[in-house]
Amino acid sequence: DAGVIQSPRHEVTEMGQEVTLRCKPISGHNSLFWYRQTMMRGLELLIYFNNNVPIDDSGMPEDRFSAKMPNASFSTLKIQPSEPRDSAVYFCASRFEDYYNEQFFGPGTRLTVL
């Protein structure tokens, strides 16, 4: 199993540019999560999907952030326009909804907005 795949691993962009982060969950997993990690705020849940449907997006900072999951094997997190305060590591995680519900994390995307 390849695990959760995220791309790109590193992204450097300028303020005002659009940024798209991508995630491929583990095959068979039906829940997907986007987290943001910063030194100041720790690990924050941004949004999560179950069976491709957004369940809770209350953690999305503002309208500049949007997430989609068009099918069970792909999700995107988009920031438009990006700002320096969006600089963080963005993790995608997936799990299968059963009793033992460990979440598997991707390697993360380190985003730097200049």
Next chain:
Amino acid sequence: AQKITQTQPGMFVQEKEAVTLDCTYDTSDPSYGLFWYKQPSSGEMIFLIYQGSYDQQNATEGRYSLNFQKARKSANLVISASQLGDSAMYFCAMREGMYNNNDMRFGAGTRLTVKP
């Protein structure tokens, strides 16, 4: 409201000794799961151990054990025989209502440094 509390920002331990990382949680749901993750300097999140609220025994995984005290709402991670490779951030997490579509919430983390 903060549901997962890790009160130790940083901890030091001598190599080969045991160390306990504290975690307390708050929930009114009788069904929940508790998790510990390790994040080394390379950045990936590595699952270590899981404890369900109905589990009768404390979870163990190799050198990791979870000291689960349900009445006190604590789920401390015990690492025995510390190794230099254990130096990392450690996060406690909880998921409420295991059969529902609920997300996992994380504590602020504890940075463990193992001294040679």
